[in-house]
Amino acid sequence: MSSRTTRRSTRAALALAALVGSAALATLPVTTASAAPGDGLAVQYRTSASGATADQSEPWLKVRNTGTTTVQLSQVKIRYYFKADSPTAAYRFACSWAVKGCSVVTGTFGTLPNATATADRYLEIGFTPAAGSLAPGADTGDMQLRFHQSNWQTLNQSDDYSFNGARTMYADWAQVTARISGAHVWGTAPAGNEPTEPPTTPPPGGGATLFDDFSYTSHTDPALAAHGWSVRANPGGPGVPGATWDPSKVTFLTQSGNTVMNLETSSAGTGATTTHTEVLTKATKFKNGTYAARVKFSDAPKYGPDGDRVVQTFFTINDLKAPMADDYAEYDFEYLPNGGWGEPANILYTTSWETYNPDPWQAVNQHSESRTSFAGWHDLVVTIDNSRITYYVDGALFGVHDAAYLPERPMSINFNQWLIDLNGQTSTTPRAYDQQVDYVLHVKDQVLSPAQVTAKLAALRAAGTTFVDEVPAS
Numbered sequence: 001m002s003s004r005t006t007r008r009s010t011r012a013a014l015a016l017a018a019l020v021g022s023a024a025l026a027t028l029p030v031t032t033a034s035a036a037p038g039d040g041l042a043v044q045y046r047t048s049a050s051g052a053t054a055d056q057s058e059p060w061l062k063v064r065n066t067g068t069t070t071v072q073l074s075q076v077k078i079r080y081y082f083k084a085d086s087p088t089a090a091y092r093f094a095c096s097w098a099v100k101g102c103s104v105v106t107g108t109f110g111t112l113p114n115a116t117a118t119a120d121r122y123l124e125i126g127f128t129p130a131a132g133s134l135a136p137g138a139d140t141g142d143m144q145l146r147f148h149q150s151n152w153q154t155l156n157q158s159d160d161y162s163f164n165g166a167r168t169m170y171a172d173w174a175q176v177t178a179r180i181s182g183a184h185v186w187g188t189a190p191a192g193n194e195p196t197e198p199p200t201t202p203p204p205g206g207g208a209t210l211f212d213d214f215s216y217t218s219h220t221d222p223a224l225a226a227h228g229w230s231v232r233a234n235p236g237g238p239g240v241p242g243a244t245w246d247p248s249k250v251t252f253l254t255q256s257g258n259t260v261m262n263l264e265t266s267s268a269g270t271g272a273t274t275t276h277t278e279v280l281t282k283a284t285k286f287k288n289g290t291y292a293a294r295v296k297f298s299d300a301p302k303y304g305p306d307g308d309r310v311v312q313t314f315f316t317i318n319d320l321k322a323p324m325a326d327d328y329a330e331y332d333f334e335y336l337p338n339g340g341w342g343e344p345a346n347i348l349y350t351t352s353w354e355t356y357n358p359d360p361w362q363a364v365n366q367h368s369e370s371r372t373s374f375a376g377w378h379d380l381v382v383t384i385d386n387s388r389i390t391y392y393v394d395g396a397l398f399g400v401h402d403a404a405y406l407p408e409r410p411m412s413i414n415f416n417q418w419l420i421d422l423n424g425q426t427s428t429t430p431r432a433y434d435q436q437v438d439y440v441l442h443v444k445d446q447v448l449s450p451a452q453v454t455a456k457l458a459a460l461r462a463a464g465t466t467f468v469d470e471v472p473a474s
């Protein structure tokens with residue numbers, strides 16, 4: 001049972017939110033260096049930020065299938081190479097507009113093994129399965145992409161390998177590279193940095209695993225309960241007093257053959273009209289190891305007026321046996337698209353809890369945060385061993401929390417979406433927000449890198465596995 005309580009200003013000292021670039025996620029454990037017969041891509045580039053320096057670099061791209069076979073876009077990776085503004089500079093990717101929809105375009109950053117005068121990092125563009133495929137001759141259409149330093153300091157792009165300020169109309173551009181399933185098919189990388197897949201140590205064998213691709217038909221699908229999930233119906237906190245938790249607002253959608261779980265939260269401005277959603281494991285049996293989920297956050301309602309103080313989450317938790325009991329444990333990803341808890345705008349928190357006192361409110365926790373939009377799909381990973389708790393978002397380190405916040409007892413795994421209060425939007429016009437979840441993965445007592453998580457996910461899917469639970473009862 002989730003028994004979370006509104007955060008106040010008593011969070012423990014800020015953790016280092018080390019938003020550093022890291023090696024890009026490996027998509028598949030493919031290491032072949034040659035393309036399959038008939039595979040071919042060309043990448044066109046233009047920029048709408050042509051200055052030597054800029055607040056944001058704006059590489060706009062189009063990918064065209066020049067081969068004779070249909071290409072699944074989820075197998076395609078594009079790299080845009082640049083020289084970082086300082087060795088510790090961190091960058092954020094965003095998509096302004098794309099013909100295929102920004103929600104199907106991903107951007108991660110990586111570091112080159114062999115830095116050159118004009119490149120030591122790259123932005124890697126990828127696609128979710130919902131992007132579909134490109135038939136021979138087809139292209140993705142316009143993808144208006146951008147990236148900026150996470151501290152919004154001006155960036156210098158005149159020293160960037162893939163930048164061309166004179167290119168204000170789309171044309172083929174060989175100073176970006178493209179791969180299909182790891183095989184290089186377009187462009188020239190900076191010398192000594194051939195765009196092969198980064199070497200990924202395969203995930204270790206063994207490791208009791210929970211994996212669920214959320215392939216269900218509805219919240220009443222008997223398989224959902226049989227697989228250990230509970231869809232919350234009981235009233236109570238957190239959030240708006242008088243709100244209900246509505247199981248019927250947990251639905252399952254198929255996107256290009258992949259099922260995702262949708263949690264809808266809605267309100268018409270009163271407690272009685274507010275419905276929250278939560279899905280959690282019935283078992284409280286998860287402790288050390290790796291937790292991963294692919295989650296789609298929303299910045300805006302799907303209808304009605306915007307502004308509600310929504311909380312969109314992926315977390316693990318157990319029960320507070322007494323105020324300040326130190327055997328309480330909770331590890332959160334919490335995205336607030338419209339702010340709340342004193343924050344004016346969008347913010348992503350990761351928080352590790354030792355314990356708390358509900359009344360008077362006192363929290364003992366450590367958190368990391370990033371004040372930017374996280375709308376769209378994100379890969380969330382948290383690992384727990386005997387010395388630290390480590391959070392990653394989209395393959396990049398997000399925060400490391402101390403041993404003082406390690407779990408003492410096992411926990412459940414939870415997703416929920418709820419409103420902190422009704423003060424962000426006081427209208428009585430109905431509105432609703434969606435949070436989606438593609439899959440969840442837990443590997444007991446193993447600390448996996450984000451790339452190992454991706455490899456494990458790929459292996460499970462390649463084996464046709466949509467659900468497995470090997471984690472023993474605690």
Ligand SMILES: [Ca+2]
Nearest residue numbers: 083156157160
């Ligand atoms: Ca630069």
Ligand SMILES: [Ca+2]
Nearest residue numbers: 326327328354
């Ligand atoms: Ca604790």
Ligand SMILES: [Ca+2]
Nearest residue numbers: 213259438439
């Ligand atoms: Ca799925």
